[in-house]
Amino acid sequence: MPELLTADQMRAVERAAIDNGRVTGLDLMERAGRGVIAAMLEHWPHFAVTPGRAAVLCGPGNNGGDGFVVARLLRDRGWDVTVFAYGEVAKLPPDAAINAQGWTETAPVQPASLFTDLREECDLIVDAILGIGATRPLQGAIEATVKFLNEYKPGERKPRDRCRIVSVDLPTGLCSDSGRPLGSAVRADLTVTFHRAKPGHYLSDGPAHCGRLSVQPLGLDREPTYPHETVSATLIGEETLKRGQVPCLGKRAGGHKFSHGHAVVAAGSVGKGGAARLSARAALRIGAGLVTVAPPPAALIENAAHLDAIMLHAIRDARGLEEMLTDERIKALCLGPGLGGDRARDLVPVALAASRGTVLDADALSAFADDPQELFAMLHDRCVLTPHGGEFARLFPDIADRLDAMPARGPAFSRMDAARAAAARAGCTVLLKGPDTVVADPDGRISLNPAVYARAAPWLATAGSGDVLSGMIAGLLARGDTPHEAAATAAWLHTECALEFGPGLIAEDLPEQIPAVLRRLSANSP
Ligand SMILES: NC(=O)C1=CN([C@@H]2O[C@H](COP(=O)(O)OP(=O)(O)OC[C@H]3O[C@@H](n4cnc5c(N)ncnc54)[C@H](OP(=O)(O)O)[C@@H]3O)[C@@H](O)[C@H]2O)[C@@H](O)CC1
Ligand SMILES: [K+]
Known part of the structure; x- marks a missing residue:
């Protein structure tokens, strides 16, 4: 249950x-x-x-x-x-x-x-x-x-x-x-x-x-x-996905690429593009119709050498992103993986002003550690923040302190309480990463992805694994999922992909498992 x-x-x-x-x-x-x-x-x-x-x-x-x-x-x-x-x-x-x-x-x-x-x-x-x-x-x-x-x-x-x-x-x-x-x-x-x-x-x-x-x-x-x-909380599983998600994971017959959404992943400077490419590949594999990587002009050649099905569009700075976002067909944005702090501070305000489905991860979170309130003031209800414990503590230091303090009595302050408090403060969906990934909405709704017991996948603790998760969320946002659905579904699929591959996994392997996992899900669907 x-x-x-x-x-x-x-x-x-x-x-x-x-x-x-x-x-x-x-x-x-x-x-x-x-x-x-x-x-x-x-x-x-x-x-x-x-x-x-x-x-x-x-x-x-x-x-x-x-x-x-x-x-x-x-x-x-x-x-x-x-x-x-x-x-x-x-x-x-x-x-x-x-x-x-x-x-x-x-x-x-x-x-x-x-x-x-x-x-x-x-x-x-x-x-x-x-x-x-x-x-x-x-x-x-x-x-x-x-x-x-x-x-x-x-x-x-x-x-x-x-x-x-x-x-x-x-x-x-x-x-x-x-x-x-x-x-x-x-x-x-x-x-x-x-x-x-x-x-x-x-x-x-x-x-x-x-x-x-x-x-x-x-x-x-x-x-x-x-x-x-x-x-109080839903444990994400095949049962919960089947209620609403699986039909959406399959593509509609007769649809074209734009009807499955266009996701844009902002990339960082020369030599730093790997993380964004991992996100982009995950977004495409999970079913976004189109995915574009947006590096600075100097990194165009580097990215072109790595990408085929994924498109490229150079953006020098915030103005470049603003121009790009005049295309209403862009449904989702992913900012953070390999972006670099300065570029994140430049691009995030414009990205958020565009009110698209937006995943903020890694550098896009850390860039606002000095003044989290500045970030919170720009966030909207189509956003998903995906902090790990360290990033969470930088954005929500007082909430993280409550999690660290030795509990004097029960019930103790939990990671669910922490994610819920963070979501209420940020005004958007917060996905707090861990073997017990918690997805919380400002209204208190919680989903929990258990990567424990039979679903323990310790090999998911590998460089770039979080970038893949961000890309999966962006892909699902592009396809029209709500932020909570996108985050919860992606967290669950991410673990399933790791289990599908097994030990020895590196981040590149994760998007490649998505087809097998989706096949199994549709085969099990009523
Ligand atoms: N609810 C259900 O649907 C069903 C429940 N069922 C069962 O009942 C259990 C819940 O029972 P429960 O409420 O009596 O609580 P329980 O865990 O036995 O502890 C309470 C006692 O412990 C004491 N105490 C507390 N902390 C303490 C400490 N640190 N050190 C020492 N003492 C401490 C506390 O003392 P107090 O704080 O009141 O001074 C009180 O005396 C549940 O877990 C399940 O097994 C099933 O039968 C079927 C359906
Ligand atoms: K017991």
Whole structure:
């Protein structure tokens, strides 16, 4: 499912279902526990055949309640289970208390202090200490447990990689809304969450702490009360693209090149044109009808030696660009890759005054680091800014500081919050790059491109890869996508191209994978 829900939104969905009388909290807890077992067996099928020894760590809230359900279900499957409790069992919330009582009627509960003395070899440790209710940095017994777990070596006969750590809903200590550890957080092998993934499973350090991620149903999908406004962010995927994007990626029959848009990529001085050419190639491959590279006159020959299908048009300075933009058929502009700071400061104001779809990247962002406000005053709602972390910090230093500050309490300020705040200030779409690329609009709309878990593509961290992304966005803007659609679609396709090629990738390879990815998308289209 493409929606990501914050802790508050998840609670609202659960509350609405319970208030409507369709389900009880106890039912949901039972389903959550069963989901944990199902995910565990799916990932490690041998656990179904050979039950082993498990430690289940139950916290002071409903996450702990899920833990008691898991403990019972494991024992029913023949596991030797020891439960450790964090906090007083008598003070558990009602549904958790019922499950805890069921357990204590038949088996003891060990105090948390004994867990860090654990010398037995476990096959499985279930982390049900804290879930979406973690609100402050870990301390005391919980912090000691997390440290112990993250360094756990259960004896020589059973190396660590044979003992699996499964976190229920979230690794304890990980902030559900930001993916940032509240002080410290468990590093799990598998995290099993419920109904929908939370932003923290995808953002920042979240994936490294979750290990692998499984989203288990709670039977809430048909809830008629599922409030649309609870959707905080969309995880970009084939499913979201299919809703609106794929038909647009295919070209209309009978169309001519101008009906698919003309994109212009401004290029820099002699010897600096490679980045702009990469952007231009990506814009053409993604389906813009025409693409022109616009270098200074001195760099015309250099670019001509490299380009065929892409056109060339020399522009000396801002006046040259102004004249070029009298051609109304130019639908999109890309400025920044290899442009150089001085040329960027010269060209960007004219480009923005033309009110076309405009991608600003690299030098076009850094050129305004001294006075970001000057840039913000010129931006309009057809723009996309594509900063990486460093460029973001130069344009939005106060927002970046909030991301860097150690979170004192949860929910911590997230990369989604940062991108949203930046988009509101800039008045246009902001794409904040990373393995968790966030696309934010001034109205708060967020899309997240996950290049983590099965889509991890570490080889995308290569020179020129960002230039290709800018070009892809410009190409889609030329074709008529909205800034948000263009940025979100390009971010997703960019990762798909990297996955299609695999290790050894260099930036030149990325545009060349676009046809294969588009072919696969159209083949999968209904
Ligand atoms: N919502 C749903 O749809 C469903 C939810 N389900 C499950 O419930 C979980 C949410 O339960 P929850 O709200 O009780 O929160 P949870 O994570 O157990 O923690 C709260 C407790 O921790 C405490 N505490 C907080 N920070 C702390 C710290 N640093 N160090 C120490 N203590 C700390 C906090 O204390 P307080 O801050 O109140 O003093 C409170 O006692 C959810 O993750 C999922 O597993 C499923 O059963 C099915 C459907
Ligand atoms: K947990």
